[in-house]
Amino acid sequence: MILRDLAHSRAGDKGNTSSLSLIAYDPADYVALRTLITPDRVKAHFAALGVTEVTRHDLPGLSAMNFVMKNALAGGVTRSLALDAHGKSLSSVFLAMELDPAEVAAARAAA
Template sequence: MKARLEQVAHTRSGDKGNTSNIAVFAYEPALYPLLKEQLTAERFKAFHRAAITGEVLRYEAENLHALNFVAHGALGGGVSRSLSLDNYGKALSAAILGFELDVPDEMAPLLRARAPA
């Protein structure tokens, strides 16, 4: 079955210069392997299209059941220099919650309810 990332994990973000740091935390340890397999640095960058112009690095925090993405060139030159008010880490971390994952049917009870549209 398809599930949006918001049903599998939550995010936190931070900004520094022209780099955004976005952490994705699985709600349940059993869901973490799905994140590792499907939410790659390449897919993260592709999902955000042209908003991220630089390299995206992914770090795995196994003990936290989390992935940490460092997106270079993600803030239009830096939050205080950018004319694009939407290019903050918070906007990028909220957007990635729409990323779709393939989740085995037997894991459906672990998913959080989808937020209303």
């Protein structure tokens, strides 16, 4: 199972910081996603980018979370040689995160 099965995402940027939203398709999965998708897990998922800090902002009224990742864009739009200097494709990378179906079931049951 991958994260895309439970949620969708959007990406934004400011300088060398990327912001990723995670919005549950089903509001009933929001609490399970909060349990499973921690700032540490997001940081580990994007480790190859050199992300130094991840902060999560919960938006329960929208069944969503926003993750702010510092140092995720190779210096930012004006300094990066990356093809996607704005990091718009990072939402797709985020949604490819592997989830253990048993872990998802346990988080749903605990919610």
